[in-house]
Amino acid sequence: MVATIVSASFLILIVIQMNRKSFLLSVIEDGKREIAIGNIAAKESLPDIDKGTSTRNQFKRRENISDMNRSISDGKTLNVHVVPHTHDDVGWLKTVDEYFWGRNTSIQDACVNDILDSVVSALLDNPFRTFTYVETKFFSMWWERQTDAVKESVRFLVSNNQLHFANGGWCMHDEATTHFMGMIDQTTLGHAFLKRELGVVPRVGWQLDPFGHSSTQASLLTSKVGFDALYFGRIDYQDLEIRKLRKDCEGLWDPSKKRNNDNDAETQSNAVFWGLTGSYGGNYGAPSGFCFDVNCKEDNDIFNDTPDVLKQKIIDFLHEIRLQSDQTRGNHIMLTMGSDFQYRKASKNFANLDILIGKIRDYQLSEQLDVPFMFGPRFERINVFYSSPEYYTECKYKELQTGIPRERNNFASTNSSTNTVNTKEGKEEMISYSLKKDDFFSIFGQ
Numbered sequence: 001m002v003a004t005i006v007s008a009s010f011l012i013l014i015v016i017q018m019n020r021k022s023f024l025l026s027v028i029e030d031g032k033r034e035i036a037i038g039n040i041a042a043k044e045s046l047p048d049i050d051k052g053t054s055t056r057n058q059f060k061r062r063e064n065i066s067d068m069n070r071s072i073s074d075g076k077t078l079n080v081h082v083v084p085h086t087h088d089d090v091g092w093l094k095t096v097d098e099y100f101w102g103r104n105t106s107i108q109d110a111c112v113n114d115i116l117d118s119v120v121s122a123l124l125d126n127p128f129r130t131f132t133y134v135e136t137k138f139f140s141m142w143w144e145r146q147t148d149a150v151k152e153s154v155r156f157l158v159s160n161n162q163l164h165f166a167n168g169g170w171c172m173h174d175e176a177t178t179h180f181m182g183m184i185d186q187t188t189l190g191h192a193f194l195k196r197e198l199g200v201v202p203r204v205g206w207q208l209d210p211f212g213h214s215s216t217q218a219s220l221l222t223s224k225v226g227f228d229a230l231y232f233g234r235i236d237y238q239d240l241e242i243r244k245l246r247k248d249c250e251g252l253w254d255p256s257k258k259r260n261n262d263n264d265a266e267t268q269s270n271a272v273f274w275g276l277t278g279s280y281g282g283n284y285g286a287p288s289g290f291c292f293d294v295n296c297k298e299d300n301d302i303f304n305d306t307p308d309v310l311k312q313k314i315i316d317f318l319h320e321i322r323l324q325s326d327q328t329r330g331n332h333i334m335l336t337m338g339s340d341f342q343y344r345k346a347s348k349n350f351a352n353l354d355i356l357i358g359k360i361r362d363y364q365l366s367e368q369l370d371v372p373f374m375f376g377p378r379f380e381r382i383n384v385f386y387s388s389p390e391y392y393t394e395c396k397y398k399e400l401q402t403g404i405p406r407e408r409n410n411f412a413s414t415n416s417s418t419n420t421v422n423t424k425e426g427k428e429e430m431i432s433y434s435l436k437k438d439d440f441f442s443i444f445g446q
């Protein structure tokens, strides 16, 4: 009798779970359709990024924001996408409420309420600044306490391409032990909130902090959710070293293990773009020596530097950029400028970033930087600008649209690729990424 009751209960539970799964997937499918529509709209409204327009004097031309924050695709320019962001754990060393209100600083000095107040204010101060937020649980706690006027300001920042949401789940879930039902649940909860309150549908996966990454994340929570790309910080350290040498720190990921044919059209079309954050250092922070947050141990501020000291720091910064650009392919790299609970005093971070970006432009304009000497023969110019994960992804996809060959788990051949393509500007190196199939948990050599 007891066994019958247990069996019946178990069956009912399975039916409930199946129904819930199909409901949640249908919600996500709705989002995906909207993303598809959104993508078309975004492409149509994109500025013409192929004209190689000079973006100097950017901070004087407030009326044309897209000029300031756009890439240059002339084949000679390295585009450096600066992506200010914070990663706010929804419960780690402290409770969610403690993190939100900044209590118990003896455990960790972190206050998400201050972060969001501060970021919104700093974005309103300068229309070229951008910021990427991730954890919808914290955003919802903050949002529900704001006045209508503040909410309008936030909606303006979203419409002005300044405030972006990546991932957009209730939190940034783990990928190792998490059940896929929980991953769907929390992603759905966060996306539903952002859609309802801001009309936002996130387009990019942002798994910066988890230790290892599963094919389930690439398939169900990236491709099926409708994301255009998936970015993360950590992979096996030996795998990372090999990838740096082979320029494989970004690539394409076949999200399904069911398809076996490398050349299968469906396999090709379902591949998602993936990339490492944190300048490929195994994390997601700023390049070494350029963390400008109050949480940073060292004082890296550049706004009080003498001209000589400032120039040397700019050269050091470009050296870091050069190292990163040598570890991937194409004319774009992304700098994830932020880390755990950073931007509590966002005006300080942005004041430094404004100077960094502005000075690199000024120095090139006044020929105080010999970029071809530092970056030759690949690049003659460096275009550093505030950007977002979405725009970075669009630029990467644009490079991929040149009809590149796609390969899978064949790193040697991609490394030795010498294919070229004729363009209207002349001959350019054809960009080729490996197509990865398994997950990023595997230990190198096994």
Ligand SMILES: [Zn+2]
Pocket (backbone or CB within 6 Å): 087, 088, 089, 209
């Ligand atoms: Zn975390």
